Amino acid sequence: MNIMIIASEAAPLATAGGLGDVIGSLPIALTELGCRVSVVLPAYRPALKRIKEWEVRIEDLPVALGKRNVTGDILLGQLDPDVPIYLVRRDEFFDRNGIYGADKGEYFDNPERYVFFSHSIPALCSALSFRPDIILANDWQTGLVMALLDHGVLPGSAGIFAIHNMGYLGLVPREGVGNIGLPDKYYRMEGLEFYGQMSLLKAGIVYAKKIVTVSPAYALEIQTPELGFGLDGLMHSIRERLHGILNGVDYRVWNPETDEYLAANYSPQNLTGKALCKEDLLKVMELDPGLMDRPVVGMVTRLVEQKGCSLLAEAAEKLFAMGLGLVILGSGDDVYESRLLDLQTRYPDRFGLKLGFDTGLAHKIIAGSDIFLIPSLYEPCGLTQMYSLKYGTIPVVRATGGLKDTVIDPNEKAGKSTGFKFDRFQAADLAEGVKRALRAFEQPDLWKKMIREGMDQDFSWRRSANEYLDLFERTLAGGDK
Numbered sequence: 001m002n003i004m005i006i007a008s009e010a011a012p013l014a015t016a017g018g019l020g021d022v023i024g025s026l027p028i029a030l031t032e033l034g035c036r037v038s039v040v041l042p043a044y045r046p047a048l049k050r051i052k053e054w055e056v057r058i059e060d061l062p063v064a065l066g067k068r069n070v071t072g073d074i075l076l077g078q079l080d081p082d083v084p085i086y087l088v089r090r091d092e093f094f095d096r097n098g099i100y101g102a103d104k105g106e107y108f109d110n111p112e113r114y115v116f117f118s119h120s121i122p123a124l125c126s127a128l129s130f131r132p133d134i135i136l137a138n139d140w141q142t143g144l145v146m147a148l149l150d151h152g153v154l155p156g157s158a159g160i161f162a163i164h165n166m167g168y169l170g171l172v173p174r175e176g177v178g179n180i181g182l183p184d185k186y187y188r189m190e191g192l193e194f195y196g197q198m199s200l201l202k203a204g205i206v207y208a209k210k211i212v213t214v215s216p217a218y219a220l221e222i223q224t225p226e227l228g229f230g231l232d233g234l235m236h237s238i239r240e241r242l243h244g245i246l247n248g249v250d251y252r253v254w255n256p257e258t259d260e261y262l263a264a265n266y267s268p269q270n271l272t273g274k275a276l277c278k279e280d281l282l283k284v285m286e287l288d289p290g291l292m293d294r295p296v297v298g299m300v301t302r303l304v305e306q307k308g309c310s311l312l313a314e315a316a317e318k319l320f321a322m323g324l325g326l327v328i329l330g331s332g333d334d335v336y337e338s339r340l341l342d343l344q345t346r347y348p349d350r351f352g353l354k355l356g357f358d359t360g361l362a363h364k365i366i367a368g369s370d371i372f373l374i375p376s377l378y379e380p381c382g383l384t385q386m387y388s389l390k391y392g393t394i395p396v397v398r399a400t401g402g403l404k405d406t407v408i409d410p411n412e413k414a415g416k417s418t419g420f421k422f423d424r425f426q427a428a429d430l431a432e433g434v435k436r437a438l439r440a441f442e443q444p445d446l447w448k449k450m451i452r453e454g455m456d457q458d459f460s461w462r463r464s465a466n467e468y469l470d471l472f473e474r475t476l477a478g479g480d481k
Helices: 018-032 045-050 110-127 144-150 174-179 200-207 216-221 232-237 272-284 289-293 309-321 334-346 359-368 384-390 401-406 427-441 444-455 461-477
Strands: 002-006 036-042 055-065 068-080 083-089 134-138 158-163 197-199 210-213 242-244 296-303 325-332 351-355 371-374 394-398 420-422
Touching: 002 018, 002 110, 018 036, 018 068, 018 083, 018 134, 018 461, 036 110, 055 110, 068 110, 083 110, 110 144, 110 174, 110 200, 134 144, 134 461, 144 158, 144 200, 158 200, 158 461, 197 200, 200 232, 210 461, 216 242, 216 401, 272 289, 272 296, 272 359, 296 309, 296 334, 296 359, 296 384, 309 325, 309 334, 309 427, 325 334, 325 359, 334 351, 359 384, 371 384, 371 427, 384 394, 384 401, 384 444, 394 401, 394 427, 394 444, 420 427, 427 444
Parallel strands: 002 036, 002 134, 036 083, 134 158, 158 210, 210 242, 296 325, 296 371, 325 351, 371 394, 394 420
Antiparallel strands: 055 068, 068 083
């Protein structure tokens, strides 16, 4: 089976979050199952700096952008020895420091950039005389490709659309609709139209053969007014085409037995190294060594409302009153960064904060913490809770999306638990979830049992890739479900 995966991110070349991690791992897992997989990515400046070798495959490829004809170059490199990656180069759109924007916000021409990228896909396939059996498009940046396939641009290729975050609709304002380049029938309410604008996310949903999202729970949640972002009615109407497949973890990168960022490696059978990782984390963050005997709570997150930062700020005093330590790595909204900086000045011995991102420190926090906190307003899948389980760091999460699917609370399954959940998006519930974890921490036998059960969970990409492959095969066979 020939599969083309198109996306706006791919780790490690260019990524801003979970989407990039997926595109960096899923193609490799599908290849190991016998598929022939290629990836297409915009030729961002950061991607060209990071890719080891690439060649110009096509120069001045004509790409329609509404009534204009523009050109782009197609570069060829390797995401993995068995996975070719094509990079669509047009410096006007992609030769920038950021992927989606700079410090002051998103690029104003993002809709035009990704409309161009979407139109480059059929142009690339035609120029290479290549017809994929399956085109897997991801999020709003590539949603238009599903409408182009419906329009007949690549006969024989079936489109599947993956939603990684329903909150980004990919809206094209009225003045930009001319760039989309579809017949008028596509601009109606039954097509791309969304309250006077056009939604590229909606294009993917309406015209794909199948829609997949990144956890079973999130597939249900996006059919509700709370998390459907105005498209809940549409999502409910196409529920027979909607499938939830949990993202996987690349255990070649996230494995405490082999992780080179850690002060010591460890396994479920020998947890000695985890205590050494905690000691190292306290030194790196310059925290009180006495916290070796108290629970340390870690977070690696974007500092935005979606990630529950308002809850954290509201509950912080209650958390510190419990005698715990807190370590946070992340960046985001100024208001949350300022509140955390203020907390750090008040609790300098128990609160370690680093604004920004640091790959090595992320690994150290996940390994060296006792508890990992994810109080998200919504979380389509989430990966850090799966990382923390592998590293024996007990997650405390809000029961939403993939967090709900991947963490087993003691109240849910007698005799087996891997973490703690709370239901309501309220600071008091967050504090109670942490308090439950602290009570378990004070029972060493129970705590070690939870650690080992979490580390034994399998969230590998092979499992998820098998589910994708099954969906691809059913799509080509014409199955409705």
